[in-house]
Amino acid sequence: MSATIHVKPWPDPVIDVLGHDPRSWYVETFWLPTLGPTCVLLMRHLADRFDRRPDGLTLPVADTAQALGLGSGVGSSSPLQRSLSRLVQFDLACDGGDSTVAVRRHLPPVNRRHVRRLPPMLQAEHADWVQSQLDVPALDIARRRARRVAFTLLEQGDEPDHVERALHSVGFHPSVCREAASWAVQRHREALEAATATDPAA
Numbered sequence: 001m002s003a004t005i006h007v008k009p010w011p012d013p014v015i016d017v018l019g020h021d022p023r024s025w026y027v028e029t030f031w032l033p034t035l036g037p038t039c040v041l042l043m044r045h046l047a048d049r050f051d052r053r054p055d056g057l058t059l060p061v062a063d064t065a066q067a068l069g070l071g072s073g074v075g076s077s078s079p080l081q082r083s084l085s086r087l088v089q090f091d092l093a094c095d096g097g098d099s100t101v102a103v104r105r106h107l108p109p110v111n112r113r114h115v116r117r118l119p120p121m122l123q124a125e126h127a128d129w130v131q132s133q134l135d136v137p138a139l140d141i142a143r144r145r146a147r148r149v150a151f152t153l154l155e156q157g158d159e160p161d162h163v164e165r166a167l168h169s170v171g172f173h174p175s176v177c178r179e180a181a182s183w184a185v186q187r188h189r190e191a192l193e194a195a196t197a198t199d200p201a202a
Helices: 025-035 037-052 061-067 079-089 120-134 138-155 160-169 174-198
Strands: 004-009 057-060 093-097 100-103
Touching (some): 004 037, 004 061, 025 037, 025 120, 037 057, 037 079, 057 061, 061 079, 079 093, 138 160, 160 174
Antiparallel strands (some): 004 057
């Protein structure tokens, strides 16, 4: 391993909107026993760093490992390198090209296979969490989530027709896709108009 690692966020318009922050209760409760404490600690550390450097950063390997209580090893079998490899294994990181590692800023819900490996008490708690999500009318949840994804895609520069297709591709009902895309276009237009109205240089 080199003395430094270049790390950048791995954007995903769906997971970034619907996923869980590494510092959240959900991750601490359900991802921690699945990933292990070192991986969760590393993701939390990177989340804090991404808040300050959203385009990515260069990590000094030895200093970062020591700051996280992982010793000073920098080899391929060091705790830091093993943690990065485990994040790749769980699809939470990938090769970002140009000697860069891309790491997700949010984690998806734990899948069923890994939920079944949790202790019985946590399996029950996860089932309660899932039920609490289901207690909200399904259409309301789908509409809110679709709107958030649609607005994020527009902010990233996607065209409205592509936004609707993208929503449909991830499983939203066509009527929800159309409504969410229209809502997001209107809100995006209003935000641009408000920004222009308050900008003296506009």
